[in-house]
Amino acid sequence: xxxxxxYKTIENGGVEPNMxxxxxxxxxxxxxxxxxxxxxxxIVETLKEQVNDLQSEETLEDGPVQSKELSCSxxxxxxxxxxxxxxGHRFGFGSLPDHEELNAPFLPTLDNDKKLxxxxxxxxxxxxxxxxxxxxxxxxxxxxxxxxxxxxxxxPPEDEDDDETQN
Numbered sequence: 001x002x003x004x005x006x007y008k009t010i011e012n013g014g015v016e017p018n019m020x021x022x023x024x025x026x027x028x029x030x031x032x033x034x035x036x037x038x039x040x041x042x043i044v045e046t047l048k049e050q051v052n053d054l055q056s057e058e059t060l061e062d063g064p065v066q067s068k069e070l071s072c073s074x075x076x077x078x079x080x081x082x083x084x085x086x087x088g089h090r091f092g093f094g095s096l097p098d099h100e101e102l103n104a105p106f107l108p109t110l111d112n113d114k115k116l117x118x119x120x121x122x123x124x125x126x127x128x129x130x131x132x133x134x135x136x137x138x139x140x141x142x143x144x145x146x147x148x149x150x151x152x153x154x155x156p157p158e159d160e161d162d163d164e165t166q167n
Contacts, residue, residue: 018072019079020047023092040092047082051075 027040035041055070070078083091148155 019076019093020044020051023079026092043082043091047075047078050078050082054078 023040024035024044027035027037027044029036035044051070054074055068080090083093
């Protein structure tokens, strides 16, 4: 879904947003604040239960009990598993490609400043190279002119006008 890609790049600074929160926002009534579409409501409730279950699992590691906090990408993986693709489309997201399928250099990223800096560096290197080439060309022209002045016999014959010789 194009909207999700725009939401992904603009609203979330180029980072993939929480797909669970996204689908909840899309299907939530602005008046009541509740999800009115039954399929979306069932999916959101099921996923929230799974997330809560996984986050409340406690692990023991030579010390105090810790609660596991799921990352956004882990939550998004749960969403992708819970909402399978049908005919190339995923409910609530349309034809949104999976992150492993995504090879999109056209999407803006947060490192635009870095790319811009690299571009300026490449431009300045090209300008320096052009200046060096211009100096080299001028030097070769000067040397050629000096040689031709010293050895006029080496000068190629000047082209006559073809129109005048044909008459």
